[in-house]
Amino acid sequence: MATEAKVDPMHQFTIQPMFGTDHLELLGYNIAITNSTVWMAISALALWAFVFGGMKRQLVPGRWQMAVESFTGLIDDMLEANIGKNGRKYVPYIFSLFMFILFGNILGLLPLGVIGLHPFTFTSHFTVTGILAIISFGIVLIVGFAKHKLHFFSLFVPHGTPVPMIPIIFVVEMISFMVRPFSLGLRLFVAMMAGHVLLEVLSSFVIGSSNAGMQYFAIAGIPSFILMIGICALEILVAGIQAYVFALLTSVYLNDAENLH
Amino acid sequence: MPQIEQLAATYSSQIFWLLLIFGLVFFIVGKGMVPKVMDTVALRDKQISDDLAAAEAARNKADAEEAAWRERENANRAEAQALIAKAKAEAAASTEKKLAAAQTGIDARLTEAEARIAEARASAAAEIEEVASEAAADIVKRLAGIEVSAAEARPAVKEAM
Numbered sequence: 495m496a497t498e499a500k501v502d503p504m505h506q507f508t509i510q511p512m513f514g515t516d517h518l519e520l521l522g523y524n525i526a527i528t529n530s531t532v533w534m535a536i537s538a539l540a541l542w543a544f545v546f547g548g549m550k551r552q553l554v555p556g557r558w559q560m561a562v563e564s565f566t567g568l569i570d571d572m573l574e575a576n577i578g579k580n581g582r583k584y585v586p587y588i589f590s591l592f593m594f595i596l597f598g599n600i601l602g603l604l605p606l607g608v609i610g611l612h613p614f615t616f617t618s619h620f621t622v623t624g625i626l627a628i629i630s631f632g633i634v635l636i637v638g639f640a641k642h643k644l645h646f647f648s649l650f651v652p653h654g655t656p657v658p659m660i661p662i663i664f665v666v667e668m669i670s671f672m673v674r675p676f677s678l679g680l681r682l683f684v685a686m687m688a689g690h691v692l693l694e695v696l697s698s699f700v701i702g703s704s705n706a707g708m709q710y711f712a713i714a715g716i717p718s719f720i721l722m723i724g725i726c727a728l729e730i731l732v733a734g735i736q737a738y739v740f741a742l743l744t745s746v747y748l749n750d751a752e753n754l755h
Numbered sequence: 756m757p758q759i760e761q762l763a764a765t766y767s768s769q770i771f772w773l774l775l776i777f778g779l780v781f782f783i784v785g786k787g788m789v790p791k792v793m794d795t796v797a798l799r800d801k802q803i804s805d806d807l808a809a810a811e812a813a814r815n816k817a818d819a820e821e822a823a824w825r826e827r828e829n830a831n832r833a834e835a836q837a838l839i840a841k842a843k844a845e846a847a848a849s850t851e852k853k854l855a856a857a858q859t860g861i862d863a864r865l866t867e868a869e870a871r872i873a874e875a876r877a878s879a880a881a882e883i884e885e886v887a888s889e890a891a892a893d894i895v896k897r898l899a900g901i902e903v904s905a906a907e908a909r910p911a912v913k914e915a916m
Contacts, residue, residue: 507757509765523767530765531772538780545788551795553802559795566792585793586785594780619758621769626777687758 503694507618507687530622533614537597544593565593569741576745577752584748587633591626592741599686599733603726617736618686620679627679630744634674638751649750678743685736689729696722887912 511526548562569589573581602615638646650667696718703715892908
């Protein structure tokens, strides 16, 4: 009984090599196929299947086609609202980013533990979210410098800054600009991890209190279980919102690169 | 926290597979499929706006045709009215003429008849006078025994009548 009640809320984030590929290497670096890899692949496949189902190209769309078109429309509208007509060329990237994160978030929430599988949320790892944030930030830098050359640095001096303030403002703006990839990556990682830990902790309350006896279950277990149901709904919302925020902020940053101010 | 504890051991695998898989997603789904989906949407939007424009044009044409038809119809109606009015006037004129002719005939016959009546009355009156004179002469002869000729009795008869 004692071992059953011991629930480690962090264990769900453990990366485990699979298919005996522990020591798979490329140029001396370990590239083991892990549970994280597998869930990235599942998300990618699910995303491919989802978009493929919407490619019937009918004039009058069916439900599936309508769903896919509403997602591309969402990204298209977001880019047009934030960047303008120039923003349409980023639709493939932002769409891939948004949908990949969204599928990763939602697939990681599936209650697959019930049938003995171990869901894994790769967006709860800052290695993953960090790389995605660095890619977005890298695109901003490349587009910014390619389009505006060294003029891109004027991004750090807002309009109407008094001349004596320029050096200080430049440094402050520079720091806030450089922090962007960190905030972008950490926000998603923290949001996903916090939700999963919370669910795990509450579920450990339910299991622990039910093992301790009926009266504890009634006092602690049932309220925790009810709270879990609410938090599950909240987590589905957070999964969508965080993916949207990541895509939205990337497009806002891209706007800086495209249009400076 | 496994994210930090396993960082050294797993970062290379995480980065490698993320770049590979996200790269595949970007090139296959993002670059390959999304533009087609958006083309379909754009095509549909274009078709809808084209159809709306065609419907608008068809409606304008129908409106113009209706206006032309109305004009034609009004002209036809006016023409018909004119025709009717003319026919009516002609009919009235011919009726009047016929009536006038009939009236003249009637008038002539009336005057003739009146003349005949007057003549008949005159001849009747003369006859009555004659008879009355003869009767008066006869009465005088019988009562007074005086021989009076009818011609002599006539002024007295005339006077009494």
